[in-house]
Amino acid sequence: MIRIIDIHKSFNDQEVLKGITTEFFPGKTNLIIGRSGAGKTVLLKILVGLVAPTSGDIFYGDVNFSQLNKKEMRTIRMKVGMLFQGSALFDSMTVEENIRFPLDMFTSMTWKEKALQVDSCLERVNLGKVHKKYPSEISGGMQKRVGIARAIVLNPEYLFCDEPNSGLDPKTSIVIDELIRSITIDQNITTVINTHDMNSVMEIGDNIVLIHEGLLAWRGDNSEVLESTNQTLQQFIFASPFLQRLRSTALERSQEG
Amino acid sequence: MMMGTALARPERTYMYYRETTRQMNDIGVGSLVIVILIALFIGAVTAVQFSYQLDGTLVPMYYIGYIVRDSTIIELAPTITCLVLAGKVGSNMSSEIGGMRQKEHIDAMEIMGVNTAGYLVLPKIIAALVVIPMLVAIAAFVSVVGGYMAMVFTGSMSNNDYIMGVRSFFKDGNVTMMFVKAIVFAFILTSVSCYQGYYVKGGSIELGKASTNAVVFSDILILLSDYLIASILT
Numbered sequence: 196m197i198r199i200i201d202i203h204k205s206f207n208d209q210e211v212l213k214g215i216t217t218e219f220f221p222g223k224t225n226l227i228i229g230r231s232g233a234g235k236t237v238l239l240k241i242l243v244g245l246v247a248p249t250s251g252d253i254f255y256g257d258v259n260f261s262q263l264n265k266k267e268m269r270t271i272r273m274k275v276g277m278l279f280q281g282s283a284l285f286d287s288m289t290v291e292e293n294i295r296f297p298l299d300m301f302t303s304m305t306w307k308e309k310a311l312q313v314d315s316c317l318e319r320v321n322l323g324k325v326h327k328k329y330p331s332e333i334s335g336g337m338q339k340r341v342g343i344a345r346a347i348v349l350n351p352e353y354l355f356c357d358e359p360n361s362g363l364d365p366k367t368s369i370v371i372d373e374l375i376r377s378i379t380i381d382q383n384i385t386t387v388i389n390t391h392d393m394n395s396v397m398e399i400g401d402n403i404v405l406i407h408e409g410l411l412a413w414r415g416d417n418s419e420v421l422e423s424t425n426q427t428l429q430q431f432i433f434a435s436p437f438l439q440r441l442r443s444t445a446l447e448r449s450q451e452g
Numbered sequence: 453m454m455m456g457t458a459l460a461r462p463e464r465t466y467m468y469y470r471e472t473t474r475q476m477n478d479i480g481v482g483s484l485v486i487v488i489l490i491a492l493f494i495g496a497v498t499a500v501q502f503s504y505q506l507d508g509t510l511v512p513m514y515y516i517g518y519i520v521r522d523s524t525i526i527e528l529a530p531t532i533t534c535l536v537l538a539g540k541v542g543s544n545m546s547s548e549i550g551g552m553r554q555k556e557h558i559d560a561m562e563i564m565g566v567n568t569a570g571y572l573v574l575p576k577i578i579a580a581l582v583v584i585p586m587l588v589a590i591a592a593f594v595s596v597v598g599g600y601m602a603m604v605f606t607g608s609m610s611n612n613d614y615i616m617g618v619r620s621f622f623k624d625g626n627v628t629m630m631f632v633k634a635i636v637f638a639f640i641l642t643s644v645s646c647y648q649g650y651y652v653k654g655g656s657i658e659l660g661k662a663s664t665n666a667v668v669f670s671d672i673l674i675l676l677s678d679y680l681i682a683s684i685l686t
Contacts, residue, residue, distance in 0.1 A: 243563050244562075244563075245559055245562060245563070265457075269565040269567070270565070272562070272563055272564065272565040273564075273565045275563055276563075277560065277563045279556045279559070279560060280556075281555060281556060283555060283556040283557050283559065283560040285557055286555075296564075297564050299464065299466075299467055300463055300464050300467055300564065300565075300566055301463060301464070301564075301565065349564075355563075
C-alpha cells in the first residue's frame with residue numbers, strides 16, 4: 196500500500212499541489228484523474244521520486260520514501276515498474292533487449308533464464324514474435340504493451356502508469372486497461388494510473404482520486420461516480436456535450452420508467 | 453555533482469563494460485577516417501608552409517621534417533584532433549543524452565533504480581580517455597606521413613632529408629606532453645558534452661542549443677587548458 200500525507204508542491208511561486216492526502220491499495224487499479232494542468236503528472240512523479248515534494252510524506256508500506264536518500268530510494272525503486280506516456284522504450288535496443296535491460300542490470304540470472312522471463316512477459320502482454328523488432332517498427336499499442344512487459348519484468352510490487360491510453364484508439368485503450376487490471380489482480384500489485392480517459396474511470400476505477408486545482412476534490416470507486424453529487428466530479432466526467440446529452444436522456448428515461 | 457554520482461560504484465560491471473566498449477567503437481572507429489584525413493592535410497600544409505618560409509634562408513631543408521614532427525606532436529595532433537572530436541563526438545554525446553532526457557528514457561532508467569549519471573556518463577568518459585589518446589597518436593603519425601607526401605612525392609625535398617629531419621632532435625618529453633594533452637582534452641570534451649545533454653530542459657530548440665554549447669564550451673576549455681599545459685610542461 197502507498198500512503199501520501201499532506202503533499203505540497205510549488206514551482207517558483209506557483210503552488211501546484213496544495214496538500215493531498217490519500218491511499219493507494221494493493222490488488223486494485225488506483226486512478227488519479229483530473230483536468231490537464233490539475234497536477235496529476237506532478238503527483239505521479241512525486242510518488243516515484245522523480246520530483247521532490249515541497250512538503251509532505253510518502254509511505255511505501257511502512258517506509259517513508261520522502262525521507263530516503265538517493266541510494267536508499269533505489270532499493271524501493273527496484274520494486275517499482277512504470278509505464279510512461281510515450282512508452283520510453285530505448286530506441287537503440289530491440290523489444291527483447293528493452294525488456295531484458297532491468298534483468299541485465301539488476302539480476303544475476305543466466306542467459307537462458309532471462310530469455311524465459313522475457314518470453315513470459317511478452318506472452319503476458321499478448322505479444323509474440325516481436326523480439327527482434329525495434330520500437331520504431333511496432334505500433335503505438337504494441338509499444339505500450341512492451342512498456343508494460345518491461346515494467347513487470349522484475350515482478351514489481353508497485354506499478355505506475357502515466358496516461359497509458361494517450362494516443363491510442365478506443366479499442367486498443369480497452370485492451371491496455373484490461374491488461375493492466377488483470378496484471379494488478381493476478382500479481383497483487385499496487386497500481387497507480389494517471390488518466391483522463393473516461394472509459395478507464397468507469398471500467399477499471401477501483402479507487403479513484405480526483406485532483407482539482409491542486410486539491411483532492413473527490414475519492415471513491417467507479418460504482419459511485421454516476422451517483423455522486425460532487426459538482427467538480429460531475430463537471431469533469433460530463434465535460435463533453437455528448438456525454439451531457441447522454442446523461443440527461445438516461446435520467447429522463449429512469450424518471451419515466 | 454554529476455561527476456560525483458557518475459563515479460559511484462556500478463550496479464553491474466558487465467553492463468558498464470559493454471557500454472564502454474560500444475562507446476569505444478563509436479568514438480574510435482567512428483572518428484578514425486575524419487581524424488586521418490585532417491591529420492594528413494595538416495601535415496602536408498605544415499610542410500608546404502615551412503618549406504615556403506625556409507626558402508632562400510640558410511636553414512637546412514631537413515629541418516622541415518623536424519618542424520612537422522614536433523609541431524604535430526606538441527600542438528597540432530592533440531589540439532586539432534580534439535577540437536574536431538568536440539564537434540563530432542561531443543555534439544553527438546550531448547544530443548544522445550539530451551534526447552534520452554526528453555523522451556523520458558533517463559526517467560525510465562531512474563525508476564528502474566539505475567544510476568543514470570553513472571551508466572550514461574562514466575562509460576563515455578572511460579572510452580574517450582582510452583581511445584582519444586590513440587587517435588591523437590595516429591593523427592601525429594599520419595601528419596608526419598602527410599608532410600612526407602607533400603615534400604617527397606612532389607620532389608620538393610629528398611626522401612633522405614625528410615627522414616633525417618624527422619629523426620633529428622627528438623625529445624620524448626614532447627610525446628608525454630602530447631598524451632597529457634590528449635587525456636585532458638578527452639576528459640573535457642566528454643564531461644562538458646555529457647553535462648550539457650544530461651541537464652537539458654525544454655524541447656528540440658533547447659536540445660540544439662545544448663549541442664552547440666557542448667561544442668563551444670569544450671573548444672574554449674580545450675584551448676585554455678592547452679595554454680596551461682604548454683606553460684607548465686615547457
